[in-house]
Amino acid sequence: MTFTEKNTLIFLVVSALGFGVYAALVLSRAQGVPLVEVAYAAPMLWTIGGAIVAGIVGQTVLSALEPKEAREKDQRDRDIDRFGILMGQSFIVIGGVVALLLTMAEAKYFWIANTLYLGFVLSALVGSSARLIAYRRGLPQ
Amino acid sequence: MTVTRVTNSIRALRFAHQEMTQADLATRLGVTRQTVIAIEQGRYSPTLEMAFQIARVFKVPLDAVFQYPD
Numbered sequence: 766m767t768f769t770e771k772n773t774l775i776f777l778v779v780s781a782l783g784f785g786v787y788a789a790l791v792l793s794r795a796q797g798v799p800l801v802e803v804a805y806a807a808p809m810l811w812t813i814g815g816a817i818v819a820g821i822v823g824q825t826v827l828s829a830l831e832p833k834e835a836r837e838k839d840q841r842d843r844d845i846d847r848f849g850i851l852m853g854q855s856f857i858v859i860g861g862v863v864a865l866l867l868t869m870a871e872a873k874y875f876w877i878a879n880t881l882y883l884g885f886v887l888s889a890l891v892g893s894s895a896r897l898i899a900y901r902r903g904l905p906q
Numbered sequence: 907m908t909v910t911r912v913t914n915s916i917r918a919l920r921f922a923h924q925e926m927t928q929a930d931l932a933t934r935l936g937v938t939r940q941t942v943i944a945i946e947q948g949r950y951s952p953t954l955e956m957a958f959q960i961a962r963v964f965k966v967p968l969d970a971v972f973q974y975p976d
Contacts, residue, residue: 767940839937841950900940903949906910 768831769842770900773849775823777893783816784886801875809882845899853892860884910951913973917946919964934963 790808864880920926932939944950961968
């Protein structure tokens with residue numbers, strides 16, 4: 766497993782865990798309260814911030830464990846990275862368009878914010894998964 | 907799993923060149939060993955530039971390294 770492949774795996778796990786913790790926090794606060802009235806902003810900001818910090822810590826630890834020459838990216842890493850970005854970016858667009866439509870429909874802020882967050886998370890999960898599959902099975906022709 | 911129709915003789919060429927290891931070839935090409943493995947197994951098509959570099963390492967023409975069946 767190359768350095769960038771391990772980094773991708775860390776990013777995938779951190780993204781999934783971050784969203785999982787957020788969803789659990791919001792749902793636990795929704796006991797007897799309508800979902801749209803749950804205070805979601807603080808858990809969202811903390812889990813996004815926590816995921817960023819966890820990702821940086823994970824990459825720093827990985828960098829310290831790997832020899833310098835193993836940390837260099839080659840052409841295949843760059844090709845796979847571009848493929849992952851391409852696969853993931855559609856979910857950011859979908860999230861943005863749905864959030865736009867929700868805004869026009871004057872939906873609650875809860876749904877708009879969570880749609881955008883879900884778009885980012887799906888983009889990260891799909892992009893990372895596509896990269897890991899490409900590392901194992903090769904890039905589609 | 908092979909994702910390209912391009913086949914290659916890198917493994918045979920390595921053994922014909924003092925049993926060059928994948929790591930040695932990777933060092934000469936400036937790529938990771940995993941990339942050499944992926945190319946050998948047909949899971950990754952190298953750029954044209956890298957293909958020429960591989961041929962140059964073995965001192966053979968490009969079509970002695972890579973083949974494209976009819």
